Structures are given as structure tokens and as C-alpha cells.
Amino acid sequence: xxxxxxxxxxxxVLLVGFTIVAGLLGTVPRLPILxxxxxxxxxxxTMWFVMLFLFTISVSSSIAxxxxxxxxxxxxxxxxxxxxxxxxxxxxxxxxxxxxxxxxKPWVNDPKLNGAAVSFMGYAAYLILRQxxxxxEKKARIAAVYNIFAFVMMIVFIQILPRLTDSLHxxxxxxxxxxxxxxxxxMRIVFYPAVIGWFLIGYWIYTLLVRIRLIQNKLKQxxxxx
Numbered sequence: 650x651x652x653x654x655x656x657x658x659x660x661x662v663l664l665v666g667f668t669i670v671a672g673l674l675g676t677v678p679r680l681p682i683l684x685x686x687x688x689x690x691x692x693x694x695t696m697w698f699v700m701l702f703l704f705t706i707s708v709s710s711s712i713a714x715x716x717x718x719x720x721x722x723x724x725x726x727x728x729x730x731x732x733x734x735x736x737x738x739x740x741x742x743x744x745x746x747x748x749x750x751x752x753x754k755p756w757v758n759d760p761k762l763n764g765a766a767v768s769f770m771g772y773a774a775y776l777i778l779r780q781x782x783x784x785x786e787k788k789a790r791i792a793a794v795y796n797i798f799a800f801v802m803m804i805v806f807i808q809i810l811p812r813l814t815d816s817l818h819x820x821x822x823x824x825x826x827x828x829x830x831x832x833x834x835x836m837r838i839v840f841y842p843a844v845i846g847w848f849l850i851g852y853w854i855y856t857l858l859v860r861i862r863l864i865q866n867k868l869k870q871x872x873x874x875x
Contacts, residue, residue, distance in 0.1 A: 657849055658849070658853055660845075660846075660849060661849030661850050661853055662850075663846075664842045664843070664845055664846025664849070665843075665846040665847065665850055667839075667842055667846070668691050668692075668695075668843040671838075671839045672688055672692065672839055672843065673688065675836075675838075675839055676835045677835065677836060678833050678836070684750075686746075686747055686751060687836075689743055689746065689747045690836065690840060691839055691840060691843045692743050693743035693744050693747055694840075695840075695843050695847040696736045696737070696739045696740035696743060696847070697736075697737075698847070698848070699733075699736045699847050699848055699851040700733045700736040700737045700740060702848055702851065702852075703729045703732050703733035703736065703851055703855060704729070704730065704772070704803065705800075706725070706729040706855070707725070707726045707727075707729035707730045707733065707796060707800070708726075708796055708797055708800040710722045710723070710725040710726035711723075711726040711792070711793035711794075711796040711797055712793070714726060714789060714790075714793045715790070715793050715794070718786075718789075720785070720789065723789040723793065724859060724863070725859055726792070726793065726796055727776075727792070728855060728858045728859055728862060729855055730772055730775055730796070731776070731858070732851060732854050732855045732858065733851075734769075734772055736847075736851060737768075737769055738769075740765075741766075744762070744765075748762075759811075760811040760814050761807065761811040763806075764806030764807045764810055764811055765806070765807055767802075768799075768802065768803040768806050768807055771799045771802055771803065772799055772803075774795075774799075775792065775795055778791065778792060778795055779792050
């Protein structure tokens with residue numbers, strides 16, 4: 650029964666374990682400038698995918714809260730952002746390592762990178778906004794509206810604007826994405842399981858935090874009743 654219910658968690662651990670081992674030890678194409686740093690594709694790119702996935706869960710939950718005013722949706726929105734911010738931080742750090750090898754320094758004046766920084770600060774402001782208010786209902790409503798705004802701005806800054814201007818980042822400003830010219834068959838065997846594995850791990854952490862928050866709220870409620 651437990652195995653049938655938690656099979657996806659086992660799959661997540663297996664896929665991420667495979668990604669780490671195969672990602673560090675597997676065969677990769679020998680490309681100029683990139684060299685061995687292309688292994689970062691399994692970690693840097695997947696972190697951004699998971700971030701987008703979690704922020705989408707968050708904004709969907711905020712919309713659901715504004716429609717229903719059920720506190721559970723507000724909890725889901727907040728915790729999805731928190732886990733998404735962790736993956737965003739990992740994405741920025743791995744990106745800085747990659748940039749240092751390929752561009753000569755950890756950060757360059759690039760529309761994609763600057764857009765990522767602005768988006769990160771926008772979501773950091775969301776978390777700060779939540780901490781600045783005490784009234785639960787007021788906090789939930791204002792945070793939900795701001796969350797929608799932050800999500801739209803993130804899409805503009807990291808998906809739309811970089812495609813309209815010159816950019817060093819693959820997939821932006823006329824630069825081809827990795828999959829179109831150097832993601833060979835050996836890398837695909839690792840990359841696609843990596844995407845699925847990190848998605849499942851991110852979602853697993855998010856669901857655990859939601860369960861913990863609900864338990865904490867029940868304990869607080871029981872203390873008030875006593």
C-alpha cells in the first residue's frame with residue numbers, strides 16, 4: 650500500500666541519483682569553450698525548470714485563493730514560492746559557476762541574467778511583504794495580488810525581453826538553445842530523467858512543507874481551544 654502510494658518519491662530519488670552519477674561521470678560532447686562545463690546543464694537548467702514549475706503552482710494557488718478565500722490556497726502559494734526561491738538560488742549559483750568558465754566572470758551585463766536578478770528580488774519582496782502584515786486575511790489577499798504581478802513580471806523579464814535583445818545566454822537574443830546544436834544522444838539520456846527527477850523532488854519538498862504547516866496550524870488551534 651505504501652509502495653503504491655509513494656512510488657513517485659522512490660522514482661524521484663532514483664532519477665536524481667542517476668542524474669548526479671551520470672551527470673558527473675557520463676560522456677559529454679567535447680565543445681570549444683564549454684568543455685566539461687556542459688555537465689552543468691543537468692543541474693543549472695533543471696533548477697530553473699523546477700523554479701518555473703513551483704512559481705506556476707504558486708500563482709495558480711493565489712488565483713484560487715482570490716476566488717475561494719480558503720486559507721489552504723494561501724498556504725500553498727506561500728510555500729511554493731519558498732521552495733521556488735531555493736531552486737532559483739541554486740540556479741543562479743550554478744549559472745555563475747558556468748558563466749565564470751565560459752564568459753570569464755561569474756556575472757555579465759546580460760538581459761537574461763539581469764532579468765533573473767530582478768525576478769528573484771521581486772519574489773523576495775513577496776516574502777518580505779507577507780512578514781510585514783499581521784492580519785491573516787489582509788495579508789493573504791494582498792500577497793495573492795502581488796504574487797500574480799510578480800509572476801507576470803518574471804515571464805516578461807526572463808522569457809520575453811531577453812528574446813528581443815542581444816544576449817549571450819543560450820536560447821535568447823538569437824542565440825540557439827543547447828538542444829538545437831549540442832545536446833547529443835548521450836546527454837539526452839541523462840537530461841530528460843534529470844528534469845523529471847528534479848521536478849518530483851521539488852514537488853515532494855513543497856508537499857512536505859504544506860503538510861507541516863497544516864499540522865502546525867492544527868496544534869495552534871488546539872492550544873487556543875484549551
